[in-house]
Amino acid sequence: MAGIVGYGSYIPRYRIKVEEIAKVWGTDAESYKKGLMLQEKSVPAPDQDVITMSVEAARRALSRAQIHPQKIGAVYVGSESHPYAVKPSGTVVAEAIGATPEVHCADFEFACKAGTEAMFVAYGLVCSGKIQYGLAIAADTSQGAPGDALEFSAAAGAAAYILGTENVAVEIEDTYSFCTDTPDFWRREYQHYPEHGGRFTGEPAYFHHTLSSAQGIMKRSGTKPEDFKYAIFHQPNGKFPMLAAQKLGFKREQWEDGRLSPTLGNTYSGASPMGLSAVLDKAAPGDLILLVSFGSGAGSDGFILRTTDRIKDIQGKAPKTKQQLDCAKRYLDYGTYAKFRGKILKAD
Amino acid sequence: MFPAKIWREFPQRYRLEAAKCKKCGKVFFPPRLVCNACSHREFEEIKLPWEGTLVSYTIIRTPPSAFSDQAPYAVGIIETIPGLQITCQIVDADLDKLHIGQKLLLEFRLIQKDGKQGVLCYGYKAVPIDAHNS
Numbered sequence: 001m002a003g004i005v006g007y008g009s010y011i012p013r014y015r016i017k018v019e020e021i022a023k024v025w026g027t028d029a030e031s032y033k034k035g036l037m038l039q040e041k042s043v044p045a046p047d048q049d050v051i052t053m054s055v056e057a058a059r060r061a062l063s064r065a066q067i068h069p070q071k072i073g074a075v076y077v078g079s080e081s082h083p084y085a086v087k088p089s090g091t092v093v094a095e096a097i098g099a100t101p102e103v104h105c106a107d108f109e110f111a112c113k114a115g116t117e118a119m120f121v122a123y124g125l126v127c128s129g130k131i132q133y134g135l136a137i138a139a140d141t142s143q144g145a146p147g148d149a150l151e152f153s154a155a156a157g158a159a160a161y162i163l164g165t166e167n168v169a170v171e172i173e174d175t176y177s178f179c180t181d182t183p184d185f186w187r188r189e190y191q192h193y194p195e196h197g198g199r200f201t202g203e204p205a206y207f208h209h210t211l212s213s214a215q216g217i218m219k220r221s222g223t224k225p226e227d228f229k230y231a232i233f234h235q236p237n238g239k240f241p242m243l244a245a246q247k248l249g250f251k252r253e254q255w256e257d258g259r260l261s262p263t264l265g266n267t268y269s270g271a272s273p274m275g276l277s278a279v280l281d282k283a284a285p286g287d288l289i290l291l292v293s294f295g296s297g298a299g300s301d302g303f304i305l306r307t308t309d310r311i312k313d314i315q316g317k318a319p320k321t322k323q324q325l326d327c328a329k330r331y332l333d334y335g336t337y338a339k340f341r342g343k344i345l346k347a348d
Numbered sequence: 349m350f351p352a353k354i355w356r357e358f359p360q361r362y363r364l365e366a367a368k369c370k371k372c373g374k375v376f377f378p379p380r381l382v383c384n385a386c387s388h389r390e391f392e393e394i395k396l397p398w399e400g401t402l403v404s405y406t407i408i409r410t411p412p413s414a415f416s417d418q419a420p421y422a423v424g425i426i427e428t429i430p431g432l433q434i435t436c437q438i439v440d441a442d443l444d445k446l447h448i449g450q451k452l453l454l455e456f457r458l459i460q461k462d463g464k465q466g467v468l469c470y471g472y473k474a475v476p477i478d479a480h481n482s
């Protein structure tokens with residue numbers, strides 16, 4: 001059965017606390033901490049972007065997969081913050097890991113769902129036998145406008161998955177997709193920051209699609225919440241994935257290992273794939289896992305995965321996600337954060 | 349910074365590709381056509397490891413204009429394999445805690461932007477080894 005042969009994640013070292021942002025804009029930090037369950041978020045260094053984080057996550061996935069990069073037949077990068085407007089991120093990644101030139105390469109976009117979209121397509125190509133291995137990457141360095149609610153959550157990170165049919169560490173048992181036209185969040189051409197529909201992003205967008213996708217894949221596969229050891233949901237803040245899990249009937253011990261957002265923030269395309277990487281770091285052979293992404297616009301991809309005996313052999317071959325989240329953090333004040341993110345510029 | 353110039357350097361900047369003399373074993377980074385130790389002209393392609401030891405470093409406080417918003421920053425000489433040293437920036441580090449002999453990892457980073465409209469130049473920079481990445 002096809003599935004994940006190797007995986008890797010990358011989280012920058014820099015962080016900013018919710019209090020530091022709230023102080024500048026005169027907002028109430030407690031409402032973000034209690035209301036949205038956000039404490040701090042990751043910030044990319046000035047020399048980090050979707051391409052650099054994708055390369056690091058992909059190299060870690062290769063360390064775990066232990067395959068020659070020339071055997072990778074597809075490199076897909078899903079993001080809404082590709083560094084170039086025109087010129088693929090994927091070609092840089094493919095060149096950097098040594099997968100060029102006989103490789104199919106594409107960048108995916110679908111707000112926060114672009115990462116699982118890349119996984120979905122790479123998985124399909126592997127299943128069809130068209131390619132031996134496919135590399136799917138989920139990465140974002142998303143921005144919120146200064147003072148906007150999104151500024152408290154928009155964070156940076158990447159996760160990479162190598163899909164294949166041999167030496168599989170995590171079998172993919174089923175996939176599902178649920179999608180409608182729902183304008184909850186968008187960014188028009190040439191605009192620097194996204195716009196959103198405020199409360200409209202909740203019920204008709206995130207919850208409708210996430211719950212429908214989870215219920216749809218469970219119905220089709222004949223599974224129930226209690227069958228799963230872990231469940232990972234898209235996490236625009238700490239609260240939404242918790243509410244989605246509760247509405248579906250999942251218990252805290254099933255969803256808390258895959259919910260990184262309280263101290264990571266929202267890594268957009270990276271969010272649920274990074275949650276999956278944290279779960280895979282500690283999963284035991286035979287664990288059943290539900291992964292449900294969400295992308296504004298709007299849609300949700302569902303995956304049912306089961307770890308094999310090989311998961312134990314690969315977990316220790318690259319840095320784990322929780323250790324990157326919790327260790328050797330470097331805190332920024334708002335001024336330095338604003339400089340790092342290009343919100344203020346030095347005069348020429 | 350012309351696209352063709354950085355493109356020619358991708359094998360070194362992206363993959364740390366070096367050339368090992370097939371006669372005397374000396375390693376060159378970047379590769380060269382003739383071995384300066386034995387004048388041999390045949391080389392084997394090898395990849396340097398993405399880690400090394402800090403041999404020396406300096407703190408740049410008056411940088412060239414393209415790096416003006418990064419100052420102060422560290423540039424180090426790093427030994428990746430015995431006898432072979434590379435030069436690059438050291439980032440994500442406390443400048444007052446750098447020390448000669450320190451083990452460093454190399455990471456893929458953005459090196460330079462060619463103004464607001466030009467190409468993005470990527471390559472390696474060094475970072476400390478700690479609980480975050482080991």
Ligand SMILES: [Zn+2]
Nearest residue numbers: 369372383386
């Ligand atoms: Zn020689």
